[in-house]
Amino acid sequence: MPELPEVEVTRRGVTPYLEGQIVTAVIFRHSGLRWPFPLDLANHLIGCRVRGTGRRGKYLLIHFDHGSLIIHLGMSGNLRILPLETIPKKHDHFDLVVGQQVMRMTDPRRFGAVLWHDAEKGPVEQHPLLRGLGIEPLEDVFSGQILYQQTRHRSAPIKQVLLAGDIVVGVGNIYASESLFQAGINPKTAAHRIGLARYDKLAAAIREILARAIAKGGSTLRDFIGADGQTGYFQQSYFVYDRAGQPCKICGALIEQIKQGQRSTFYCKNCQK
DNA sequence: CACGACTCCTGCTGGC
């Protein structure tokens, strides 16, 4: 269910239940997801106090004095806060028990991850998975100028450069199509052939679309489940994503669907040049 | 360095 907005909404949802609380149990019900679980995690965490949470791209961070838990939700993961006695279901793989609540991770496709980063190895931002990540799209330093500078040697289509995450993080397959539509840029355009003015529009579009999705509580994803278990009302608010063959909401031309790097891209031939 | 193909896994949908 990820995309940056859903991860951020999840982070905000679980934070009040975690912050300042003492971990009383850690339970794994599977040997691992994308990578093996840190099976000795209980030794690191039981009796320790959660200092706060954070996020880097689509990685959710739970900070302790001596290190950080790194959680990725993959394609199908979610975190929920549940009463202690809640019986786990088939794809519930990881529990972090804090006080009278359990933070439970569910992930049917198991593309997610749970990792431990020890503070002795330096700040968590230096973790191998986080080190190479691009800039945060909602921070002030993100701009069209950055996109322009960083793409001068990138001949790949702009859609794939956005998804790669090494220039800007958190723009997933849905919001990549949506932002390119809003900026009027054809997703097939080679990144180094796009000028500063168009990158200014793209940066603004990315920022606006992600911020709006967060404000709506991540409800723009069909099966997004928030930390409180609310499924959110799915609203058909996309301009192009998943609308192949339907009329463009701006010009009426039919929305095209193509494949780029094994992923579907949706765009309007007429509005995006 | 940059790019593109491949891969992990389960569940659901659409076409026959």
Add this chain to the structure above:
DNA sequence: TGCCAGCAGGAGTCGT
């Protein structure tokens, strides 16, 4: 109605 190929919101890794 039933079956099954194909596809799904991610992203690390490897070969070129």
